[in-house]
Amino acid sequence: MAISKTWFSPFLICLVTLHLVESDTTMVINNMVENPSPSPLPPAIDCHAACNGRCQLSSRPNLCNRACGSCCERCNCVPSGTYGNYEECLCYANITTHGGRHKCP
Template sequence: MAKNCSINLIIHLLVIFLLLSRNHAMVTESPSPSPQPQPSGNFPTYGITPGSLHPQECAPRCTNRCSKTAFKKPCMFFCQKCCAKCLCVPPGTYGNKQFCPCYNNWKTKRGGPKCP
């Protein structure tokens, strides 16, 4: 009788062990998230892709964008206007407009770039 109890106990423990190891294997075998594509260069994607900024974040981004120009007031005016519309500002102080197509494609009446 004692031998049957110990065999049943061993069988129950073995079943529990198998169930736990199976559940553990299911958890550890989940696929890892795929890495997000980064734009070329050393720029983070936040704030440079269309619609990724909040309107209140335009001023600091435009301050950085216009930091090296001799024409700060017009640069800030148009940068903030473009940021309010596009909700993105290209990285750096010049160029890189390919990261924000709305910012890049907005033109003046004469066909020149509206956004700095």
């Protein structure tokens, strides 16, 4: 009887410890499952078609398309219309040349 009493207390402590560790692991796994995954990136636009529309009235369409294309690749957007409307694409509006002028047409 003495042997069973000396082993009962450590056995009980081990069971309680295992239970606590298992419940903590379950909580961590549940928290990872409940967090939503980050939203996917927006779909890429067809920069060539968007810039053709933007530069259709330009007096220098090749230069306009080249500048528009590099801005579109960087920002993944092109404002509507042939001029202005920079508020639709702030990244496009904020790209400037070394002289401080708008790079994007």
